[in-house]
Amino acid sequence: MASANTTExxxxxxxxxxxxxxxxxxxALQIAIVFVAxxxxxxxxxxxxxTWGSYAxxxxxxxxxxxxxxxxxxxxxxxxxxxxxxxFGSIMAWGMxxxxxxxxxxxxxxxxxxxxxxxxxxLLAGLFAGWLNGFIVVKLGIPSLVTTIGxxxxxxxxxxxxxxxxxxxxxxxxxxxxYNLFVGRFLGVIPAQFLWTIAFGIIVWFxxxxxxxxxxxYLVGDNVDSARLMGVDVERTKIATFAVVGVAAAxxxxxxxxxxxxxxxxxxxxxxxxxxxxxxxxxxxxxGGTGTVFGTxxxxxxxxxxxxxxxxxxxxxxxxxLIYGFxxxxxxxxxxxxxxxxx
Amino acid sequence: xxxxxxxxNISKTFGEVAALHHxxxxxxxxxxxxLLGDNGAGKSTLVKIITGYHCPDPGGEIFWKQxxxxxxxxxxxxxxGIEVVYxxxxxxxxxxxxxxxxxxxxxxxxxxxxDQRGMxxxxxxxxxxxxxxxxxxxxxxxxxxxxxxxxxxxxxxTRALYFEAELIILDEPTMGLSISETRKCLDFVDGIKQAxxxxxxIDHNIVHVYPVADRIVVLDRGxxxxxxxxGELKFDELIDRLTHLAQTGHLxxxxxxxx
Numbered sequence: 001m002a003s004a005n006t007t008e009x010x011x012x013x014x015x016x017x018x019x020x021x022x023x024x025x026x027x028a029l030q031i032a033i034v035f036v037a038x039x040x041x042x043x044x045x046x047x048x049x050x051t052w053g054s055y056a057x058x059x060x061x062x063x064x065x066x067x068x069x070x071x072x073x074x075x076x077x078x079x080x081x082x083x084x085x086x087x088f089g090s091i092m093a094w095g096m097x098x099x100x101x102x103x104x105x106x107x108x109x110x111x112x113x114x115x116x117x118x119x120x121x122x123l124l125a126g127l128f129a130g131w132l133n134g135f136i137v138v139k140l141g142i143p144s145l146v147t148t149i150g151x152x153x154x155x156x157x158x159x160x161x162x163x164x165x166x167x168x169x170x171x172x173x174x175x176x177x178x179y180n181l182f183v184g185r186f187l188g189v190i191p192a193q194f195l196w197t198i199a200f201g202i203i204v205w206f207x208x209x210x211x212x213x214x215x216x217x218y219l220v221g222d223n224v225d226s227a228r229l230m231g232v233d234v235e236r237t238k239i240a241t242f243a244v245v246g247v248a249a250a251x252x253x254x255x256x257x258x259x260x261x262x263x264x265x266x267x268x269x270x271x272x273x274x275x276x277x278x279x280x281x282x283x284x285x286x287x288g289g290t291g292t293v294f295g296t297x298x299x300x301x302x303x304x305x306x307x308x309x310x311x312x313x314x315x316x317x318x319x320x321x322l323i324y325g326f327x328x329x330x331x332x333x334x335x336x337x338x339x340x341x342x343x
Numbered sequence: 344x345x346x347x348x349x350x351x352n353i354s355k356t357f358g359e360v361a362a363l364h365h366x367x368x369x370x371x372x373x374x375x376x377x378l379l380g381d382n383g384a385g386k387s388t389l390v391k392i393i394t395g396y397h398c399p400d401p402g403g404e405i406f407w408k409q410x411x412x413x414x415x416x417x418x419x420x421x422x423x424g425i426e427v428v429y430x431x432x433x434x435x436x437x438x439x440x441x442x443x444x445x446x447x448x449x450x451x452x453x454x455x456x457x458d459q460r461g462m463x464x465x466x467x468x469x470x471x472x473x474x475x476x477x478x479x480x481x482x483x484x485x486x487x488x489x490x491x492x493x494x495x496x497x498x499x500x501t502r503a504l505y506f507e508a509e510l511i512i513l514d515e516p517t518m519g520l521s522i523s524e525t526r527k528c529l530d531f532v533d534g535i536k537q538a539x540x541x542x543x544x545i546d547h548n549i550v551h552v553y554p555v556a557d558r559i560v561v562l563d564r565g566x567x568x569x570x571x572x573x574g575e576l577k578f579d580e581l582i583d584r585l586t587h588l589a590q591t592g593h594l595x596x597x598x599x600x601x602x
Contacts, residue, residue, distance in 0.1 A: 210456060210457050210459065212455040212457060215442060218437075218442070219435050219446055222435035222437045222438055223434065223436065226429075226435055226446070227435070227447065229429060231418070231447040231448065232446070232447045289437040
């Protein structure tokens with residue numbers, strides 16, 4: 001039997017079916033999440049055809065979902081590696097605080113250069129904050145839940161000190177190429193940040209599924225002892241996952257601030273719940289070792305349509321938070337049940 | 344006999360506790376050595392010195408293929424070709440078979456992009472040859488969490504063999520296995536012999552060690568209490584002597600201990 005599989009001969013119908021069943025089982029979670037998304041969309045469409053039949057709602061979904069999808073995608077890596085990060089909301093603002101420092105220094109002499117260098121400073125600040133999370137978790141052995149609650153408050157505090165609690169107008173960004181690049185409209189209709197989110201998803205997917213780094217992320221999350229015994233650099237892998245989330249959070253912070261052309265010191269508040277919900281609803285196990293970028297991507301859009309869907313259907317938006325919380329609990333509970341049945 | 348590994352005058356003390364004193368231990372080329380001993384006899388300390396995890400006390404010498412090795416580290420031991428097959432712990436349950444086989448040593452190009460096809464192909468080849476998986480339900484994409492204990496042990500041993508290990512250390516591989524799974528595991532140990540490699544087989548259970556080992560070394564309270572070549576002693580005699588050892592702390596050997 002085994003040897004028949006190795007050759008590339010055309011498979012018999014029975015084998016073809018067996019192969020199909022195997023593929024179905026392998027991608028069961030991804031298929032399920034797409035169905036959930038379609039069902040939910042159909043339900044909302046039925047409740048309010050006027051809203052869901054026009055382009056405006058999709059335009060708005062494509063421009064605002066990336067704010068947290070950009071972070072949920074790399075957060076998938078952290079959760080697969082059996083860690084958690086709760087500090088990304090504050091890192092969004094911390095990146096922009098770094099931006100504002102550089103930008104203010106150059107505002108009077110060369111504001112455009114200030115924007116470019118500020119953007120660079122923003123990404124570096126995010127990278128540093130993410131690396132620091134990883135460093136504390138790995139080198140000092142402090143659980144990531146505790147570490148990132150701490151850094152969440154810390155970076156928020158830094159932002160308030162640096163900005164003195166004041167906002168900053170960002171209209172000058174409109175004069176740079178960065179505006180069209182990140183929040184412009186591709187072909188006049190598609191928000192650029194949506195395309196960036198897709199590109200980002202593909203890159204992270206590639207690294208998770210087709211690169212040594214991703215292979216090690218799965219191994220570290222699945223069985224950290226065996227990974228270490230087999231020569232996987234556990235420390236470096238974990239730190240890298242946190243660092244990627246840091247950069248992504250800073251980038252998301254820049255995109256949000258660009259879109260609204262204003263930097264709020266409270267930037268990032270309110271993204272915690274929907275980002276985490278996207279990761280868990282997307283089928284990434286809170287127990288580590290499994291998860292897909294595709295699942296997170298689709299789940300982010302499911303999370304995104306809940307709020308407008310509820311409002312358009314004529315119910316109170318107070319339901320939103322309840323449903324987000326419910327989704328997190330149910331998807332985590334489902335993972336626990338699935339895990340018991342699989343092993 | 345040519346030795347692949349030779350350890351001379353190895354002692355190891357942890358603070359006040361002497362785990363090993365003046366142990367001489369060797370493994371011949373293509374020899375399966377059974378290492379027996381009660382809990383606390385020093386088996387795992389000895390293994391950890393061989394794998395470079397612990398450093399022996401000054402005065403101890405380690406030779407690999409007649410060459411002296413100073414400062415053996417974990418990575419150095421692996422480079423030399425010393426592989427340890429840990430039970431259970433060594434597999435990632437939620438990952439596919441091929442990811443487990445190539446754990447930590449994934450085939451990839453210089454940029455780190457995985458050669459997935461190559462790894463799946465090699466795994467499939469190993470499945471039909473080394474692992475003896477014949478069921479069509481098992482593919483390289485199957486997750487190892489669904490495997491039986493014997494199959495899992497087979498995966499761990501095959502992994503060691505595939506990476507050209509010269510000396511494979513099996514740390515209580517039959518623990519928790521059913522009778523048929525144990526049989527399968529012992530077949531893998533035979534496979535090591537056939538492949539011309541050497542092995543150290545550690546177990547409490549003499550019943551498992553006796554049939555596959557070329558030589559049996561008995562450790563007791565940090566020293567080598569005695570050793571027997573295969574065929575030198577009948578199974579029942581060996582059991583009697585080990586029982587005697589457990590009671591009196593003295594093992595009767597056919598040869599004087601000094602070598």
